[in-house]
Amino acid sequence: METTGLDGYRDRIIEIFMLSLSKRGEVEEYGTLINPERPLPEKITEITGLRDSDLAHAPAEREVAAEIREFVGHATPVAHNLSFDLRFLNSMFKRNNLLELVSGGIDTLSISRALFPKLCIYPQGGGSHRLSNLMYHFGLQDSYANSHRAKDDVMLLVEVFRCLQDYASGKSGISFPEAAIQGCPACGSAMYVEYQDGQTILSCKKQPSCAAKLVV
Numbered sequence: 600m601e602t603t604g605l606d607g608y609r610d611r612i613i614e615i616f617m618l619s620l621s622k623r624g625e626v627e628e629y630g631t632l633i634n635p636e637r638p639l640p641e642k643i644t645e646i647t648g649l650r651d652s653d654l655a656h657a658p659a660e661r662e663v664a665a666e667i668r669e670f671v672g673h674a675t676p677v678a679h680n681l682s683f684d685l686r687f688l689n690s691m692f693k694r695n696n697l698l699e700l701v702s703g704g705i706d707t708l709s710i711s712r713a714l715f716p717k718l719c720i721y722p723q724g725g726g727s728h729r730l731s732n733l734m735y736h737f738g739l740q741d742s743y744a745n746s747h748r749a750k751d752d753v754m755l756l757v758e759v760f761r762c763l764q765d766y767a768s769g770k771s772g773i774s775f776p777e778a779a780i781q782g783c784p785a786c787g788s789a790m791y792v793e794y795q796d797g798q799t800i801l802s803c804k805k806q807p808s809c810a811a812k813l814v815v
């Protein structure tokens with residue numbers, strides 16, 4: 600989802616996209632823009648590319664909250680930083696007298712932190728456990744544009760979730776250099792990935808105070 604800000608209670612959802620995958624393999628999707636009935640902060644337009652004019656004719660949350668609640672139903676939610684999404688959803692449900700979701704579900708951010716305690720930071724990854732960084736980590740960048748719009752993020756999330764599961768179960772056969780997932784061998788900080796002359800170099804995030812550099 601995209602939102603007007605980070606506060607799950609004061610801010611509002613402006614775009615939501617959900618994909619429902621059943622055990623039998625059926626796929627359903629639901630997506631809508633939502634008019635927050637307030638001006639968008641400039642920063643949000645910068646990040647999402649959405650402008651006030653894009654949302655002016657979108658339904659208000661009171662018009663879509665019930666169908667969003669119905670779509671979620673009793674499914675197990677999966678999201679990257681699930682508690683963020685749950686806060687926004689539940690405050691919207693509450694404002695509209697709908698049943699809130701119980702906390703629980705699958706948080707790919709927690710899984711990533713557990714599997715890769717000090718995940719290295721790729722040049723355009725945006726930060727260690729960001730979904731976009733995981734996209735580079737699993738080499739998905741050619742198939743998944745990192746446009747920061749709700750639908751693209753969900754498509755990427757499904758693929759990252761699959762990669763995390765395969766990695767955790769040992770099915771993927773991928774292995775990563777120790778320092779890329781456990782951090783700097785000298786100080787334990789995450790490392791930056793750089794590409795130089797066809798080589799992949801990991802350098803410590805704490806540089807210059809830590810000068811650790813590895814060619815992997």
Ligand SMILES: [Zn+2]
Pocket residue numbers: 783784785786787788803804805809810811
């Ligand atoms: Zn270091």
